[in-house]
Amino acid sequence: MAGAVAAKAPEFLYNNWYVAGWGADLGPGERIARTFLNQPVVIFRTESGQPSALEDRCCHRALPLSFGTVDGERIRCSYHGLEFNVAGKCEKIPAQDKIPPTACVRHYPLVERDSLLWIWMGDVELANESEIPAHTWHSNSRFKWKSHHFDIQGNWELMIENLMDLSHLPYIHANTIGGNPALHFGVKTNSSREGNLVRVSRYMPNSEPPPTYRAAKNFAGKVDRWQEIEFQPVLIRINTGACDAGTGAYEGPRDHGFSMIGFHGITPETETTTHYFWSVATDAVTEGVPEQIFQQTAETFREDQEVLELQQLRISADPDRPLLDIASDVGSRQARQVLRRLMKAERDPDLVAA
């Protein structure tokens, strides 16, 4: 695999667990066609419930297996009836008795965890399920959450940049969650890196709660607010919220406050398109409040999508032209450095050992 990657342009990180979908969107006997890292994949769930990911191209005449049907524990190609098991091995060719060992399609490790389907697009030997990032908010009964899947016509790294630098809020989201630019730029941004994790945080102690916060929670007066962003390849978590001022928001548990946990799974589809699997969870569960948060968040992310797609138009027209970094890019620059280092190591295995 590493060799195959080296021959291609260094556009993707292959040896990595990526979000491939939401488990709830794939019922028993169902299948979904999706492209990840330029490779067409069929994700299906057998009738007994096991999810699997195979190359979406029958080895016989290249028909997408996603055009076929799940039958028991196999997926059957709709053209001449070849049947493949969850490991991609052909177990039936209707017109003949003997099945050659070459009758198989590529299998991608797929794991269901925390309501998410995680796929490994790289060297199968290196796939280690224990490295799959946990996201326990999806099973935390104190929270309500909702998931989405956006198809973005833009490169995956643009999505990372967008989320790592929230200084765009007062401009892109002026009509939704943005608010006053002065407020946003008056707060110090902290940034740190630890291995492949990058953290960016901003704290607004003893500040006025914004209208959406008031609507979600009955605050006594001023609040201690936080915005905490955490990147790892290739997802981002954004934890925002507030507690009544002086009640320990920055030291310990925040259960008495208001939290929103954004999960952002960023999976390249092609060099210029991206699967954006996101959820938002909140502990403000008063009737009507979560629904309002979910809806506002979706509107906000559609605004981001529009920006990313316009950026991509300009970048595709002149891909090698340099861009200017500004002060607020510190977080996205660190995330990009993590990715560049991992991608370089992947293409040159000697660097991995070193």
Add this chain to the structure above:
Amino acid sequence: MAGAVAAKAPEFLYNNWYVAGWGADLGPGERIARTFLNQPVVIFRTESGQPSALEDRCCHRALPLSFGTVDGERIRCSYHGLEFNVAGKCEKIPAQDKIPPTACVRHYPLVERDSLLWIWMGDVELANESEIPAHTWHSNSRFKWKSHHFDIQGNWELMIENLMDLSHLPYIHANTIGGNPALHFGVKTNSSREGNLVRVSRYMPNSEPPPTYRAAKNFAGKVDRWQEIEFQPVLIRINTGACDAGTGAYEGPRDHGFSMIGFHGITPETETTTHYFWSVATDAVTEGVPEQIFQQTAETFREDQEVLELQQLRISADPDRPLLDIASDVGSRQARQVLRRLMKAERDPDLVAA
């Protein structure tokens, strides 16, 4: 011409009669724009009734002649009024008296026969009308028939493969003409080659007639069924039907039985798109029966079209990747060998002599 072909990718067989359309679709004074083997062609019929095929690009300023009008025995370009005769020679330039000999567009031999328009896209010197395949069912008064033209977003050889291997019937056409897989795979398939002809046949003696057969003909009981496929570059005939068991279906005339004759003219438009000119003729002419057959057949072929177009998506994404042959591919493999040999000979004239 052979030299010009050699410089291109070996994607097409040029020196061959192809179906260009149905004669009935081209009335006197009418013209149709179509691309064959990557070359834009205007087919028109003069007011006296003669069909002609010219390059669809005026030699003056490249406007498609198909945008122009047929006037008497000529086609006139709509931009500056140049007029071309059926041989592609310019016979009028409004603004000047002298017409230079270079004022002409390429002419393609075009012959109308058996209700079909046949075009020769290769070396004009090699065009021989006597080699045009006959299809007499179109003028056989015992038969009723109907013609169609489908535009397929798939390579022409995929269409051949589809028709040469009917083992796909129980899968693609499960809801139309497919039926039980076991029935289809229990029958021996015979295959043979004779020059550039490839024949595949399957016989089901003393078998139950399927529902569509019963509807078409008043069979006494069991029947002797046949499926006979014949390929030649580049068309396929499929003769299917049945006679009452033991009444000579496999030896002699089948006039007392039920026959359907499919004609499949397969003409490349580009490397990835195909003109599919097909007809189906039947001798079951009881009122309502032919119409039902025509409609069912069209539905069935639309199912094939969908498959071909999905195959093409995967093949275009990775054109050089090999595919796996299975037992039922014997007929299509032979057809492909015939084509490969002819295409190779066309590009290397020394091989033609040998």
Add this chain to the structure above:
Amino acid sequence: MAGAVAAKAPEFLYNNWYVAGWGADLGPGERIARTFLNQPVVIFRTESGQPSALEDRCCHRALPLSFGTVDGERIRCSYHGLEFNVAGKCEKIPAQDKIPPTACVRHYPLVERDSLLWIWMGDVELANESEIPAHTWHSNSRFKWKSHHFDIQGNWELMIENLMDLSHLPYIHANTIGGNPALHFGVKTNSSREGNLVRVSRYMPNSEPPPTYRAAKNFAGKVDRWQEIEFQPVLIRINTGACDAGTGAYEGPRDHGFSMIGFHGITPETETTTHYFWSVATDAVTEGVPEQIFQQTAETFREDQEVLELQQLRISADPDRPLLDIASDVGSRQARQVLRRLMKAERDPDLVAA
């Protein structure tokens, strides 16, 4: 700049004033995104009324500035709030105090004159406002005029060819302004060149006024008609009209007759698409007459657009294939020679000096 041009294909003339739009379409605080010569440009007008043209790509993250907003005398990027003045200099970066000198976008000279916005896409050092062509009919109170902007899916030189050779009138415009072919071809066409100007004229003394002329003006009987076409890089003026026969149409002022002045600004968008900014002015100002002229002209030009777009299809399919010139091409051939000489000189500065 000259060096940058030389590295590209010689598709455009860069050092030239091009029409970029109509001044009336750009109100204070408004902005328009347009591509000229393959370069994305935002044209905006500040709140005080000054028009400006900048590269439509923020230097920070490549978002089109046309997605942003005009605020006072600046345009602000909608992503992170960078603000640029009319010269393309960044004057504000919200998240930081210091603005690096590299924080700027390319500025294109833009001048508003005769109701037109003129842009210079080439070497800024060579831009000379005194070379902007005048078009005084837009401010002549004897005339009424109307402007349009068509997006043509065809190369800019096809547009020039179309307008320099009106022998296409009886064919393309048979149903609008065309009329009898014999009439058009019975008139001698004069052509001359003077520096970068090319003039084509046709005179029809003592001829019957066509119906549209009669409708516009109360002619006594026969008229002296004229058709005068003038090309300069890269616009064309077409002056057509008539006076009562023998009243001096060919010698002096034509104020007593009927005139239509067509202005045709031809600005390449890409190699295969063109901005066509045109107006038509007339001194036949009786109520209802100008409106009818404007409408007929627009219909006529839509017919030309259809032709150009079909030509482009064929030319794109085989761009290097030669085309045949005919007698009526004399004017367009001269215009092409002017352009070829200027484009060659631009790419090889030594030729400019010579």
